[in-house]
Amino acid sequence: MAARINKKRSFLFVSKVLGKHIPVGPYTPLLSGAALALLLYLEMSADDADREIMDKLMDQAVHGLIHPEFAEEAYRDLLAARLELPQPVLFIGFAETATALGHSMYNMFAGGASYIHTTREDIPELESVVTFEEEHSHAVDHLCYALNPELLSGSEPIVLVDDEITTGNTAINTIRDIQSKFPRREYVVASLLDWRSAGNIQAYRDLEQELGIRITALSLLQGSIEVKGTPLLNAEAGAGGEESAAAELVTTYVQDGLERLQVTSADSHGVINPSPYLKYSGRFGLESADNKRLDEGVTRIAEQLRGLREGTRTLVLGVGEFMYLPMRIAAEMGEGVAYQSSTRSPIYPQRRADYGVHSAAAYPSAGDTEITNFIYNVDPGQYDDIFVLLERDVPRQRIEPMTDILQRLAGNKVHLIVLASEPETGGSRT
Known part of the structure; x- marks a missing residue:
C-alpha cells in the first residue's frame, strides 16, 4: 500500500501486476486481464466438458502472476484457447488505470466482444455517450466517446473493468447512467481486487432490485480492509538517489x-x-x-x-x-x-x-x-x-x-x- 495525496481517500493499493506504478514484465499485466477473462468465461459459458481444462488454465494464470518468469507462457496458452462467449459482450475499462486491463480482458475473446474505455480527455467534436463521476478520485469526470452509436444500444451484458473495487460506488454510478440511456438486464463488475464491505455488497443487491437488473462481481482477490489515520498532503520531491548526467x-x-x-x-x-x-486505441x-x-x-x-x-x-x-x-x-x-x-x-x-x-x-x-x-x-x-x-x-x-x-x-x-x-x-x- 501507499499513502494517496487526496482528501477523499488516503490510501492506494500499489499493484505488482497492473503495470502502472511499479515497472513489471509486460506479460504480467497482460496476464492479469487474461485471468479476468477466464473468470468471466467460467461464469458465463464453461460447461462440465471443458471446465477441467479451464481450471487448469486458471491455475496456470495464477502461477504466472505470482511467478513472473512464467507469465508469458501462461498468457500465450490462454490466448491460444480462443475463448468464445455464448452471446455478445461489451467491455468498458475505467480510465486511467484500467484502460489496459479492460483491453487485455476483452482481447482474450476470439469473437462477439466489443470494447471501449472511458477517458478524461475533452474532444470537442464528439459527444460523450456516458458521463459519470468517480467520487473518491482526484479527477472525477469520466467521458465515453463511442464512434459507433450502436455500441451501447443493444441488450448484451456490459462488463465494467477496474483495477480495484473499494466501495463499488463508481460502478453503481456508471450502471445508473448507462441504464438511464441504454437499459439492459445484466452487468458484470470485474476487478483485480474487491474490498467491498457487507454494506457495499448490499448496495449492489439494492440496485438490482431498484433497476430490475443482475450484477455479478468477479475478482482475482477478495477481502476486507480497514484504514486508519489521516492522508498525507505533501509529497517528497524528486526521484531519489543520485542523478546521472543527462542521457x-x-x-x-x-x-x-x-x-x-x-x-x-x-x-x-x-x-x-x-x-x-x-482510431483503434480503445478510446473510441x-x-x-x-x-x-x-x-x-x-x-x-x-x-x-x-x-x-x-x-x-x-x-x-x-x-x-x-x-x-x-x-x-x-x-x-x-x-x-x-x-x-x-x-x-x-x-x-x-x-x-x-x-x-x-x-x-x-x-x-x-x-x-x-x-x-x-x-x-x-x-x-x-x-x-x-x-x-x-x-x-x-x-x-x-x-x-x-x-x-x-x-x-x-x-x-x-x-x-x-x-x-x-x-x-x-x-x-x-
Missing part, C-alpha cells in the same frame, strides 16, 4: 500503418491539439474484427523499436490512458524489457522496504499543463534505455518537462517514440 534524447516517428481519427482535443485553457488520435470503441489489425500494428512497431535498443535493461513507458498498445509493444521487444505507465495519481513516496512507492518524479502533463503527472519507482541508472510512447504528437515544449526527467533517469538514451500513420518529413530527429 541523450532521440525522437523517432514510427509509421505504424494504423488508421487515425481526425478529431482534436482541448485542454483546461481551451488550447487545441490538432494531432489526430489512433473496438470490435473483435479490429484485433488482427491492431496485432499487425503492434508487431510492426516492436520490430522497429527492437532495432533501437542498445542496452540490456529497457523500460517502455506508456502515458496516462495510453497503456495497452505500449504494453503489447513492450512484450515483443525482447528480453530485459520492463513496462509501466505515467499516471495522474498523486502518491506520497517513501523509501521503505514495506512501502509501495519509493520514488516520485512530477511534471505538468503534455496534454494539459494544469494536470500533474507522475513517474514512480524508477531510479537513475536503473535502465540503460527508456522508450516513452506517445499516441499522438504534442508540441515539443509540452513534452520537455517529462523528457527532462527521463534523461536524468536513463543510463544511456531516452527514445521519444511518436506513433504516426504517415512518415514525418525528415524522419527521426534528436
Whole structure:
C-alpha cells in the first residue's frame, strides 16, 4: 500500500501486476486481464466438458502472476484457447488505470466482444455517450466517446473493468447512467481486487432490485480492509538517489500503418491539439474484427523499436490512458524489457522496504499543463534505455518537462517514440 495525496481517500493499493506504478514484465499485466477473462468465461459459458481444462488454465494464470518468469507462457496458452462467449459482450475499462486491463480482458475473446474505455480527455467534436463521476478520485469526470452509436444500444451484458473495487460506488454510478440511456438486464463488475464491505455488497443487491437488473462481481482477490489515520498532503520531491548526467534524447516517428481519427482535443485553457488520435486505441470503441489489425500494428512497431535498443535493461513507458498498445509493444521487444505507465495519481513516496512507492518524479502533463503527472519507482541508472510512447504528437515544449526527467533517469538514451500513420518529413530527429 501507499499513502494517496487526496482528501477523499488516503490510501492506494500499489499493484505488482497492473503495470502502472511499479515497472513489471509486460506479460504480467497482460496476464492479469487474461485471468479476468477466464473468470468471466467460467461464469458465463464453461460447461462440465471443458471446465477441467479451464481450471487448469486458471491455475496456470495464477502461477504466472505470482511467478513472473512464467507469465508469458501462461498468457500465450490462454490466448491460444480462443475463448468464445455464448452471446455478445461489451467491455468498458475505467480510465486511467484500467484502460489496459479492460483491453487485455476483452482481447482474450476470439469473437462477439466489443470494447471501449472511458477517458478524461475533452474532444470537442464528439459527444460523450456516458458521463459519470468517480467520487473518491482526484479527477472525477469520466467521458465515453463511442464512434459507433450502436455500441451501447443493444441488450448484451456490459462488463465494467477496474483495477480495484473499494466501495463499488463508481460502478453503481456508471450502471445508473448507462441504464438511464441504454437499459439492459445484466452487468458484470470485474476487478483485480474487491474490498467491498457487507454494506457495499448490499448496495449492489439494492440496485438490482431498484433497476430490475443482475450484477455479478468477479475478482482475482477478495477481502476486507480497514484504514486508519489521516492522508498525507505533501509529497517528497524528486526521484531519489543520485542523478546521472543527462542521457541523450532521440525522437523517432514510427509509421505504424494504423488508421487515425481526425478529431482534436482541448485542454483546461481551451488550447487545441490538432494531432489526430489512433482510431483503434480503445478510446473510441473496438470490435473483435479490429484485433488482427491492431496485432499487425503492434508487431510492426516492436520490430522497429527492437532495432533501437542498445542496452540490456529497457523500460517502455506508456502515458496516462495510453497503456495497452505500449504494453503489447513492450512484450515483443525482447528480453530485459520492463513496462509501466505515467499516471495522474498523486502518491506520497517513501523509501521503505514495506512501502509501495519509493520514488516520485512530477511534471505538468503534455496534454494539459494544469494536470500533474507522475513517474514512480524508477531510479537513475536503473535502465540503460527508456522508450516513452506517445499516441499522438504534442508540441515539443509540452513534452520537455517529462523528457527532462527521463534523461536524468536513463543510463544511456531516452527514445521519444511518436506513433504516426504517415512518415514525418525528415524522419527521426534528436
